[in-house]
Amino acid sequence: MEFPEDLKYTKEHEWARLEGDGRVRIGITDYAQDALGDVVYVDVPEAGTAVAASQPFTEVESTKSVSDVYSPVTGTIVERNALLDEHPELVNDAPYGDGWIVVVQPADPAELEALLDAAAYRGFVEQVES
Amino acid sequence: MVAETLKHSPLEEEHLALGAKVGPFAGWAMPIEYAGAVSEHRAVRERVGLFDLTHLGKVDVTGPGALGMLQRVVTGDLSKTEVGHALYNLVLNDRGGIVEDLIVYRLGDDRYFVVPNAANAVRVLRMLEEEKALGPLHLMYHQDWCFLAVQGPRSVEVTGKVLTGASELEFMRCTETEYRRRPVILTRSGYTGEVGFELFTYQDIAVELWHDLLEAGSPFDIQPCGLAARDVLRLEMGYALYGQDLSEDRTPLEAGLSWTLALDKPSGFRGRDAVLRQQREGIPGRLRGLLMADRRHIPRAHCQVFDRNRRVGEVTSGTFSPTLQRGIALAYLRPEMDLGAALEVEIRGRRGSAQIVRPPFVDRSPR
Numbered sequence: 001m002e003f004p005e006d007l008k009y010t011k012e013h014e015w016a017r018l019e020g021d022g023r024v025r026i027g028i029t030d031y032a033q034d035a036l037g038d039v040v041y042v043d044v045p046e047a048g049t050a051v052a053a054s055q056p057f058t059e060v061e062s063t064k065s066v067s068d069v070y071s072p073v074t075g076t077i078v079e080r081n082a083l084l085d086e087h088p089e090l091v092n093d094a095p096y097g098d099g100w101i102v103v104v105q106p107a108d109p110a111e112l113e114a115l116l117d118a119a120a121y122r123g124f125v126e127q128v129e130s
Numbered sequence: 131m132v133a134e135t136l137k138h139s140p141l142e143e144e145h146l147a148l149g150a151k152v153g154p155f156a157g158w159a160m161p162i163e164y165a166g167a168v169s170e171h172r173a174v175r176e177r178v179g180l181f182d183l184t185h186l187g188k189v190d191v192t193g194p195g196a197l198g199m200l201q202r203v204v205t206g207d208l209s210k211t212e213v214g215h216a217l218y219n220l221v222l223n224d225r226g227g228i229v230e231d232l233i234v235y236r237l238g239d240d241r242y243f244v245v246p247n248a249a250n251a252v253r254v255l256r257m258l259e260e261e262k263a264l265g266p267l268h269l270m271y272h273q274d275w276c277f278l279a280v281q282g283p284r285s286v287e288v289t290g291k292v293l294t295g296a297s298e299l300e301f302m303r304c305t306e307t308e309y310r311r312r313p314v315i316l317t318r319s320g321y322t323g324e325v326g327f328e329l330f331t332y333q334d335i336a337v338e339l340w341h342d343l344l345e346a347g348s349p350f351d352i353q354p355c356g357l358a359a360r361d362v363l364r365l366e367m368g369y370a371l372y373g374q375d376l377s378e379d380r381t382p383l384e385a386g387l388s389w390t391l392a393l394d395k396p397s398g399f400r401g402r403d404a405v406l407r408q409q410r411e412g413i414p415g416r417l418r419g420l421l422m423a424d425r426r427h428i429p430r431a432h433c434q435v436f437d438r439n440r441r442v443g444e445v446t447s448g449t450f451s452p453t454l455q456r457g458i459a460l461a462y463l464r465p466e467m468d469l470g471a472a473l474e475v476e477i478r479g480r481r482g483s484a485q486i487v488r489p490p491f492v493d494r495s496p497r
Contacts (some may be wrong), residue, residue: 037151037358038168040450041426059478061428063167063450064358066478092166 001125002030004096008072008112009121010054015096016072018112019103024073027100028060028091031125036062039091042084044101049077051104053111058101060091069101073111079103139184140276140333141340148354155357156248158185163356170359171452174322175494178282178347179355180340187232187251188272188330189244191258195265196240198397203261204234205382205399207392211236216302216319220382220390221254222401226408227378228385230254231370235304235317240267243304243315243330245277247372276336280343281326281363284350289316289327291346292339296327301497309342310335321360323367323494365449365458368419368489374431375417375446375460383408384462385417415443415462419489420475422457425450427482429459429475436474436481442467445475453492457482460489 007015013032017025033039041061051057056068057077080102084090091099106112116124136159139145145152150161161182163170173179191200200208204219211217213236221230230250235243246254251271258269280289289296293316295307304317312332320326331339344352361371370376370385382388382405391405422429429448434441443463451458459475467473469488474481 037163038166040168040452041428043426061450063362063452064162066428066430089168 001034002096003118003122005118007096007118008115009118010070010072010115011124012068012070014070014072016112016115018109022106022109023078024075024104024106024109024112025100026072026102026104027095028069029121030095032067033092033095033099036060036065036067038063039088042088042091042101044080044082044084045077047077047080051075051077071104072115073104073106074108075104075106077102078105137185139182140336141182141184144337144340145182145354150354150356156185158248160185161354161356163358164354167356167358167362168452170353170355171362173351173353174282174324174355174359174363175453176283177350178280178284178288178352179359180343180347180352181279181281181355181360182340183277183279183328184275184333184336185248186277187244187246187248187254188275188277189246189251189255189258190270190272191242191244191267192270193240193265193267195263195267196242198265199258199261199263199267200234200242201395201397202399203257204232205391205401206234207395208234208236208242209395213238214303214305216304216317218390220387221257222382222399222405223378224401224404226381226401226404228372228376228380228382229257229378231372231376231387233319235315237304237306237315249373272330274333275330276333276339278329278336278339278343279320279326280329280347281320281322281355282324284347284352285324285326288343288347288350288352289329292342293329299327309339320496321369322363323369323490323492323496324363325496362449362452365447365460366451366453366490366492367494368460368491370417370460371447380417380462381405381408381413384413384415413465416465416467417446417460418463418467419487419491420445420459420461420473420484421454421487421491422459422475423483423485425456427475427477428457429477429482429484433459434476435461435463435484436476437467437471442473451491458491459484
């Protein structure tokens with residue numbers, strides 16, 4: 001299971017990456033995709049949609065269940081991963097890469113500071129699993 | 131983590147070594163998935179998959195009293211089932227509600243082999259114990275047996291390499307063969323819609339048998355498959371699952387299983403009068419197939435079904451069909467809802483368009 005060092009994490013198993021332009025790329029973690037099983041549908045919201053920190057903004061559906069995805073930050077979606085419309089399995093194959101879900105323009109980039117770092121998230125997952 | 135009270139398959143170590151997610155299922159710790167339900171589904175539809183189904187019940191009913199006793203418990207007419215043949219049956223309560231669905235295999239003149247669902251095995255055993263018999267009979271509940279299934283278009287080659295008698299076996303037939311000098315009950319049956327075999331034998335040789343089947347299947351890229359893939363496969367065929375689509379609150383007429391009823395067999399069977407009464411009075415609902423119009427809408431159990439603003443039924447099983455790339459479901463609908471009708475399924479607050487179709491949803495056959 002991977003926990004890339006350059007990401008921030010939520011306890012709901014999303015990751016957030018601060019990009020050079022101050023925007024935040026969001027997806028679900030390796031742990032989350034593994035727990036869900038084969039993803040068959042991602043309801044990727046349109047650009048322009050407002051999202052709020054710790055609030056669900058979309059759903060990821062696998063063969064066996066559906067799971068809410070929570071936004072790590074408050075802001076506005078500026079980019080959506082249209083590849084997931086036809087290839088939802090990318091969430092399983094590359095959760096931190098081509099399986100990203102949206103890019104958000106954050107209202108307050110400092111919000112990222114409050115999220116878990118890789119070590120803290122790994123610890124959280126290990127605690128959940130034990 | 132798996133609770134200590136769960137029963138364990140003799141193959142659990144093999145499953146864990148293959149990276150399976152093992153989870154609770156009907157009181158057992160069983161493999162839910164290995165590589166993932168979608169790729170396992172594809173293996174069974176296109177090549178071959180291997181399942182551990184040891185959680186299912188395995189009961190021998192033997193003796194001169196066996197046939198007469200079974201006839202009064204199950205809905206089918208076993209007197210017409212020849213040695214080496216199998217029959218799908220229901221077991222009903224006195225109200226005509228479905229207590230169980232099971233296959234009865236006839237292994238000999240006075241020898242039957244019954245495979246109930248895991249959750250119902252003990253209850254079925256009690257019914258078999260309590261039903262009056264006119265001749266002597268023995269019940270043997272094989273708790274020390276395992277149950278493997280080889281399913282998919284290449285299952286004939288794979289099973290035939292490991293067990294003699296496999297390649298000649300026709301659909302819904304059974305035979306006794308052997309493996310490492312232990313008896314094996316081998317049947318041409320399954321729950322996937324593909325050609326397939328089911329194997330019952332002693333647990334002490336389960337690991338060797340599992341490995342031999344995997345090795346025999348390696349030229350065909352055989353995949354171990356979990357219960358998640360099995361559920362998708364059976365739902366694509368429209369096969370009802372006990373506990374979801376079948377229950378004591380539903381009758382065979384409602385479930386679309388009237389073909390399992392031998393209403394005129396001389397022994398009768400439990401629940402027959404209630405079924406006849408419902409046949410006269412009409413059914414409150416009928417199990418139907420629903421095909422969603424848009425791949426975004428994946429129906430799940432308990433989703434409500436609407437005809438415009440009128441609620442007309444409820445989904446009992448729903449999933450995403452990898453074959454069709456669309457959501458499919460089984461739902462109990464008001465009886466006047468006809469094939470082809472356009473309805474809506476409410477999925478987490480939103481409506482998705484659906485059409486009533488006649489299962490199987492996919493064009494496959496286990497024959």
